[in-house]
Amino acid sequence: MPKRIPRYTISFFSKNQPVFYGLLLLVVFFIPFYSFLGDFHERFMYISIMSMLYIVLALGLNIIPGFTGLLDLGFVGFYAIGAYTAGLLTLKCAALGPPWDILSNYWVIIPLAALNGALWGILLGAPTLRLTGDYFAIVTFGFSELVVLVIVNEMWLTRGPMGLPGIASPGIDLTFLYPITRFFFENPIVYSFKGRVPFFYLILFMMIVTIFIMNRLEDSRLGRAWFAIRDDEIAAECSGINIMRYKVIAFAISASFGAIGGSFFARWFGFISPVSFKFWESILILCMVVLGGMGSIPGVILGATVLVSLSEILRQVLEPWPDLVQARYALFGIILILMMRFKPAGLIPLSRVKRVMSTKDETILQTMNESFFSVSTDRKKLSKDR
Amino acid sequence: MFIQQLVNGLTLGGVYALIAVGYTMVYGIIELINFAHGEIYMLGAFLAFSFVTMFNVPFPLAILLSISCCALFGVILEFIAYRPLRKAPRLAALITAIGASLFLQNIALMIWGGRLKTYPKGTIPEIFKSALFYLGDVKVSLLQYNIITITIFLMFCLHILITQTKIGTAMRACAQDKTTASLMGINVNRVISFTFAVGSGLGAVAGIIVGVYYNAIFPMMGYTAGVKAFAAAVLGGIGNIPGAMFGGFVLGIAESYGAGYLSSGYRDGIAYAIMILVIIFRPSGLLGRKTVVKV
Numbered sequence A: 001m002p003k004r005i006p007r008y009t010i011s012f013f014s015k016n017q018p019v020f021y022g023l024l025l026l027v028v029f030f031i032p033f034y035s036f037l038g039d040f041h042e043r044f045m046y047i048s049i050m051s052m053l054y055i056v057l058a059l060g061l062n063i064i065p066g067f068t069g070l071l072d073l074g075f076v077g078f079y080a081i082g083a084y085t086a087g088l089l090t091l092k093c094a095a096l097g098p099p100w101d102i103l104s105n106y107w108v109i110i111p112l113a114a115l116n117g118a119l120w121g122i123l124l125g126a127p128t129l130r131l132t133g134d135y136f137a138i139v140t141f142g143f144s145e146l147v148v149l150v151i152v153n154e155m156w157l158t159r160g161p162m163g164l165p166g167i168a169s170p171g172i173d174l175t176f177l178y179p180i181t182r183f184f185f186e187n188p189i190v191y192s193f194k195g196r197v198p199f200f201y202l203i204l205f206m207m208i209v210t211i212f213i214m215n216r217l218e219d220s221r222l223g224r225a226w227f228a229i230r231d232d233e234i235a236a237e238c239s240g241i242n243i244m245r246y247k248v249i250a251f252a253i254s255a256s257f258g259a260i261g262g263s264f265f266a267r268w269f270g271f272i273s274p275v276s277f278k279f280w281e282s283i284l285i286l287c288m289v290v291l292g293g294m295g296s297i298p299g300v301i302l303g304a305t306v307l308v309s310l311s312e313i314l315r316q317v318l319e320p321w322p323d324l325v326q327a328r329y330a331l332f333g334i335i336l337i338l339m340m341r342f343k344p345a346g347l348i349p350l351s352r353v354k355r356v357m358s359t360k361d362e363t364i365l366q367t368m369n370e371s372f373f374s375v376s377t378d379r380k381k382l383s384k385d386r
Numbered sequence B: 001m002f003i004q005q006l007v008n009g010l011t012l013g014g015v016y017a018l019i020a021v022g023y024t025m026v027y028g029i030i031e032l033i034n035f036a037h038g039e040i041y042m043l044g045a046f047l048a049f050s051f052v053t054m055f056n057v058p059f060p061l062a063i064l065l066s067i068s069c070c071a072l073f074g075v076i077l078e079f080i081a082y083r084p085l086r087k088a089p090r091l092a093a094l095i096t097a098i099g100a101s102l103f104l105q106n107i108a109l110m111i112w113g114g115r116l117k118t119y120p121k122g123t124i125p126e127i128f129k130s131a132l133f134y135l136g137d138v139k140v141s142l143l144q145y146n147i148i149t150i151t152i153f154l155m156f157c158l159h160i161l162i163t164q165t166k167i168g169t170a171m172r173a174c175a176q177d178k179t180t181a182s183l184m185g186i187n188v189n190r191v192i193s194f195t196f197a198v199g200s201g202l203g204a205v206a207g208i209i210v211g212v213y214y215n216a217i218f219p220m221m222g223y224t225a226g227v228k229a230f231a232a233a234v235l236g237g238i239g240n241i242p243g244a245m246f247g248g249f250v251l252g253i254a255e256s257y258g259a260g261y262l263s264s265g266y267r268d269g270i271a272y273a274i275m276i277l278v279i280i281f282r283p284s285g286l287l288g289r290k291t292v293v294k295v
Helices: A011-015 A017-029 A040-068 A077-092 A100-104 A107-129 A132-151 A175-181 A198-219 A221-231 A233-236 A242-270 A281-290 A297-316 A322-327 A327-344 A351-357 A360-375 A378-386 B002-030 B035-056 B059-085 B091-112 B142-164 B166-175 B179-184 B188-214 B219-236 B239-263 B265-282
Strands: A171-173 A190-192 B132-135 B138-141
Touching: A011 A190, A017 A040, A017 A171, A017 A198, A017 A297, A040 A077, A040 A198, A040 A221, A040 A242, A040 A281, A040 A297, A077 A100, A077 A107, A077 A360, A100 A107, A100 B002, A100 B166, A100 B219, A107 A132, A107 A242, A107 B265, A132 A221, A132 A281, A132 B091, A132 B219, A198 A221, A198 A242, A198 A297, A221 A233, A221 A351, A233 A242, A242 A327, A281 A297, A281 A327, A281 B091, A297 A327, A322 B091, A327 B059, A327 B091, A360 B179, B002 B035, B002 B138, B002 B166, B002 B188, B002 B219, B035 B059, B035 B091, B035 B188, B035 B219, B035 B265, B059 B091, B059 B179, B091 B138, B142 B166, B142 B188, B142 B239, B166 B179, B166 B188, B179 B188, B219 B239, B219 B265, B239 B265
Parallel strands: none
Antiparallel strands: A171 A190, B132 B138
């Protein structure tokens, strides 16, 4: 009987996944009560919320380079689409009155933002995903820049560089359940989010759902098809996988997670402007995926946490020198270079990614480069010729 | 207005062409989008500026110094970042290139600060300043005229280098097949270094030209110009040197007309949109042959 290869090269993560996630949840759940941190607590809460937001984003991005083996440099475009969907719906629909004001409800906005993200993912992905590799990367980059340009220029809608201020916090309004709840409470239940704690639990919940979905996706039919495409496109196609379809699905799902992250960001900050959606944001998220290990869910969680904390701490330390605050991104550049040079499969590598990324075998390398690299319009014909 | 925009577009296009050639040469040989190329262009502008303002070097000498430094940077970059990954998956090299670009850009930000830099009065010889002459009612500054001629001259030199000289032949051989080239006694590593040196040098020229033309130098300049030049390289068919020159001019003119007639806010968007459309509908570029995938 062939030996089963463990999923991660670090055996702790392959064997004890429930333990890992359980411990993580236990530590994270009580962060709002860590009063022993004293003055640092507020800041710690902020960093935790940011980390969890970026974990959601990085896990969303991870589908593209990690699961399907393509490079997506325009993830922030979907993040921006989600944020502006949420911001605009909140601001414009609240003024319209019933029945339209339901659209300014955050719980309605989440699926709408996800749908809008997925829609743009499909619109961008369907024509471009047949290009593999570097052309695809550069197209996604162009797309995210175009999104930002539209936001900057369409003043009538987005107020351009001035941004959208005063986006209301989400709330829970159970007035419609009053006929039931009145037996327990005197007044209708209405709760508006204030301070950091409710947002903390909201994003914690989102993160748990995301991690859960990603874990299920990984083992699903969809996930296995993606891995097959990543490892060898031609072999995958020969096994009856419709490559285009699975790639577009991957792109749509990835985009919708980006949009959900964006919608949270808009409602949490209450202010969005094009400055938040610069190209480097995409690279930062990519850096998280690369640091943790492409395709590795615990790795991406680790990568996002480490980089967000590092970024925020550096921001604090470098505050007296405004130029250096921006220049801290140089560090992320170095991280990308060093990781690719010495640990291309990341800190918590997937066994199969590690095998491919650090291979010395010419044939594996060639297969991988071909499927990453060729302009595959003639792919079908080529594989027939072969 | 129409011809005026054409002149502006040609000037801009010349700059894009100079950068695009660097992208396309590197891509032709090691099949990597060298994202850091835009940063080399930015460094070229900054170095020339620093030599002139801080060390009081005469302007022509500053140009030469800046070009040599950038050529050296290009070679070092290839040696440190890309060479160890030559036998690694492409994805790794591409991510490294992005990392290098991010790193260089922010190093420039650390050294020179985020503020816009302008050449002080009197540091650039008068001949480079806007002594205007008129062709009918079209205003052509001497600077624009110089930029266009310098660009075309450099393109011509490059063409001679690639087609007539020994090292040029070696470059073309490496672009076709590195293994066979090395069997024929070509030192592939040296050829790749040389390619990076030439590409980076041309990028530096473009940077210096833009620094003087707009009189504005800032750390983020490399990133937009780099992507637009890449768009130009794609437009002409990546790996194709005359294509890159052609693409640069087309893109410059399109951008100039777009900004003049449509909307100046979408100036950068025009390049991106053209790039996306070309990649989708004609991924081998306007001048490129149908790409044959090596199997």
